[in-house]
Amino acid sequence: MSERYDLLVKRGTVVLPADVVEADIAVKDGAIAAIEGSIDERLAARTIMADGCLVMAGVIDGHVHLNEPNFGHWEGFATGTAALAAGGCTAYADMPLNGNPPTVHLDALRQKERLAAGSSAVDYRFWGGLVPGNLDHLRELADAGVVGFKAFMSNPGGEGEGRFREVDVAELRAGMEKIAQIGGLLALHAESEAITSGLADRMRREGRMGPLDYAASRPVEAETSAVAEALALAEATGCRLHFVHISSPEAARLVARARGRGMDVSSETCPHYLTLTDRHMAALGPVAKCAPPLRDAARVEALWALLKAGEIDLIASDHSPCPEEMKLGPGLTFFDAWGGIAGAQHTLELMLEEGWAKRGMPLTQLTALLSANPARRFGFYPRKGEIAVGFDADLAIVDPSRPRTIARAELLHRHPHSPYIGRRLSCKVVAAICRGTTVYAAEDGIVCPGAGRHFGAIPGPGHADG
Structure with missing residues (x-):
């Protein structure tokens, strides 16, 4: 035979x-x-x-920070994708920060492509970025096949002239207009800079620098007000929109209602918002610091209810690592510590444990959240995301x-x-x-390092590049 x-x-x-x-x-x-x-x-x-x-279909993680070029000492393609593969992830989309230069122009994208080739264990695509002053680079990035464009409404932190910077309302609207023209997708970190920076300044003045003070400086209202503002701008400009790492049911419901009235908008949440609470943050310290911060236990359960109801579109890790001394170095307050959770390796296992085993979520729904839905939204479909001939x-x-x-x-x-x-x-x-x-x-x-390939954009439903 x-x-x-x-x-x-x-x-x-x-x-x-x-x-x-x-x-x-x-x-x-x-x-x-x-x-x-x-x-x-x-x-x-x-x-x-x-x-x-x-x-199961291999996980497609649409939100990871692998930090090359020039920040591979934080995380690189070889190590980051080893963790992804060990967690059952077979494709990912890498964010434009914290590499230096960030992926906000074509030369930076080409640098990232060269570094990933032969180093990534699994298949990949790249996000471009929307930052102040790079509107003229968005078309070239789209033509080169980026998933879409990432922007921040609040200060993402970092240092140096080449750091990734947030956009103000005027810059965000102009970016949305341009992205709509080229048929692109905007991924948005939605927290109000006015609220978060104002509250953080007040906490520092008052000497309140602990984990729960940090959470209080980035309240749910900072997320919901930014989401509402972004939705209004997207509706006015016709820009396709994806909200990253939604942490609160209040914000998730705003997005779901906008989609219900016909907007092309989606949302993701992350394993840490589904498995950890502000109390874990207080107990574990900076290793559990992220932005938006972890929320209370009632909101964790409300997020699960929204996932089951189909009102949140997908789950992504937001793997955002750093050297350990940036989390736990001597003299660092909780506010000073780097805000990012290293979670690439356990997304699937955590979601099976918490979603399927503990809360009875059907495996078919879980695989859609982890694989099929990100494949459709981020341009991997119809080649990836499902087990099908x-x-x-x-x-x-x-x-x-x-x-x-x-x-x-x-x-x-x-x-x-x-x-x-x-x-x-x-x-x-x-x-x-x-x-x-x-x-x-x-x-x-x-067992097969460097096996991953750069995945080209595929036209079809949910294609991000238009």
């Missing part, structure tokens, strides 16, 4: 777009060639036995009955700090397959 397939993933519990079935998956030339109840092993050059395991063979194999405690030693990103260290899980990603190539195996770690 001659071989027809390169790979057979056999006897897994396969999470399809609309159903969960016991099936075998055959792979040929990097794509899914067949999904059947039973396929003869003799037809394949290689077989992976997935007995007792979930086989003809799609890239991007698979995450998860043992759902493998209890463990997250340990510092397992972290593969460059600086091994994470608010999830010590957290109990009942599942583990045991393999990640990108275009039919096993890039991660639990027993061996990263």
Whole structure:
């Protein structure tokens, strides 16, 4: 019997777009060639036995910060994508900061492309940026295939002349007009600079520099007021809009209502807003600092309810690492510490634990939030995001009955700090397959470094570049 397939993933519990079935998956030339109840092993050059395991579409993480060029000492493509692969992620979209230069013009994009080639373990695309003064560069970035453009409504921090800067209302409107003209997508960090900077200044004057003071300096109203302002501008300009890392149900509902009245707008939330609270931030310290900050337990549950109701579109890690001394260095107040959570490696496991195992979210809905929806919104569809014949063979194999405690030693990103260290899980990603190539195996770690490819934009529903 001659071989027809390169790979057979056999006897897994396969999470399809609309159903969960016991099936075998055959792979040929990097794509899914067949999904059947039973396929003869003799037809394949290689077989992976997935007995007792979930086989899911590889996660597509639309929001990571891998920080090259010139900030690879914070996080680089090799280490950051090793963590992503170990978490069952097979494609990602890298944000335009904190590299130096940030990806706000074509030369910076080309630098990033050269550095990622041969270093990324999984497939990738890049975001461009919208900052003061770069309107004339947006078209060239769009033509070069960026996912869309990231902008901040509040100060993103950082130092130096080349740092990524926020836009004011006039600059945001002008950017939206330009992005609408080129059919692009704007990804927006929505917090009011006036509110956050004013409250932060007051906290500093009063000597209130702890974790809960930080949370109070970035209240829910800072998020909702910025979201409302951005929605009004997007409605006026016709700009397609995506809100990153929404932390509050109040803001998520504003976005959902705008979509309900016909706006092309989407939202994401993050595992840390679904698993951690402001009390965790107080207990764990700066390792759990992010912006917007972690919220109270009631809002965590409200976000889960909105996810189940389909009112939040997708989940992304917002992996934003830094050297450990920037979190825990001597003399740093909580306000001084770098605000970003290193979470690339555990998105899928945390969401299976908290969403499926604890809250009963259907696996089909979870895979849509983690894979299909980001694929559609960020231009990976219709080649990625689902387990279907003809799609890239991007698979995450998860043992759902493998209890463990997250340990510092397992972290593969460059600086091994994470608010999830010590957290109990009942599942583990045991393999990640990108275009039919096993890039991660639990027993061996990263087995095919540099296997990732730059994914070109695909026209179709949800295409970000127009």
